């Protein structure tokens with residue numbers, strides 16, 4: 001019986017994936033092909049380029065900082081630190097980084113350098129707060145990998161320390177800095193009469209990214225009816241859910257410019273999360289929101305979307321941004337305002353979201369445009385959702401212990 005169920009589920013899904021995957025992958029392959037490959041050599045960087053040090057010789061640091069900085073004149077990576085000395089050394093050699101630090105004091109040694117203006121922290125989330133604080137105390141601004149911290153308490157500690165030291169924390173929500181996301185945000189704040197979508201009535205954010213292991217586990221529990229989990233397994237799944245769930249909350253709050261959110265309902269299961277919220281927008285607008293995240297859905301293996309509906313007495317409007325996560329590979333922004341339909345793709349010169357992010361980080365350091373309050377609101381909202389879902393927010397220590 002269960003096996004029949006499984007086959008009924010799997011066969012149509014394989015057909016759908018092959019068909020939609022084919023349609024989706026071609027444009028992605030073409031864009032990858034066209035991504036600019038022009039690198040700026042170290043000796044041609046601007047003399048006042050922002051000098052970044054990297055904590056953690058990770059894969060994500062390569063995508064988020066090393067490769068992006070290679071294409072910009074105004075950013076240079078001056079040092080990398082990793083606990084494992086050999087790893088730090090190899091990383092520096094492989095990516096042409098002039099200095100490296102290894103061993104138990106690697107991170108502190110990098111923070112003590114005079115030729116580092118700002119640091120990128122791509123360590124596990126549970127270590128972010130400790131090292132962001134250490135960096136700010138050492139006089140460095142911080143580009144902090146997302147999610148910036150684990151819970152609202154940590155977010156307020158981070159904000160306090162930023163205020164005390166006068167340093168900046170900039171969250172690496174790279175997709176926000178892409179022209180497609182900025183355009184969607186602009187349309188969501190622009191009145192329907194001016195061709196936009198505001199005032200909003202409802203917003204939906206969906207994030208589903210198939211995690212094959214999660215899918216197999218779910219299939220297995222369907223066949224064997226065994227879904228028992230050890231406490232450490234449960235925590236590991238929650239950390240992964242959190243990593244992805246965070247995108248939904250961040251995109252929602254950022255794109256609408258909300259100043260607060262009330263959680264109406266929330267449900268967290270092993271590989272998914274769903275919630276409905278009421279969002280408060282200035283001056284007095286309450287917007288209904290639904291959000292969902294799934295790691296185990298073969299039917300919807302790859303969706304990052306934000307949609308919005310607006311209404312005035314004059315008429316309706318709607319908007320949908322497809323693939324907000326990696327818009328430089330492919331995206332489409334569709335909107336309809338007062339019966340006029342539009343569709344846009346904003347690739348610019350093909351810059352990646354990470355290149356845009358480094359540029360925005362540098363601009364924020366110059367303009368003093370701070371993000372700590374936004375980080376705090378996002379984490380408060382995440383905490384409330386997890387509490388309503390019945391499992392509670394993340395206790396910092398427990399996660400550190402298990403990571």
Ligand SMILES: *[C@@H]1O[C@H](CO)[C@@H](O)[C@H](O)[C@H]1NC(C)=O
Nearest residue numbers: 200201202278286287288289
């Ligand atoms: C939001 O949802 C509530 C409950 O479903 C409904 O009563 C209210 O009219 C909705 N608000 C908007 C702006 O659609």
Ligand SMILES: *[C@@H]1O[C@H](CO)[C@@H](O)[C@H](O)[C@H]1NC(C)=O
Nearest residue numbers: 265266267268269270272274
């Ligand atoms: C929560 O999600 C699980 C799994 O998807 C589902 O079985 C359950 O009915 C949901 N609970 C609520 C209250 O929505």
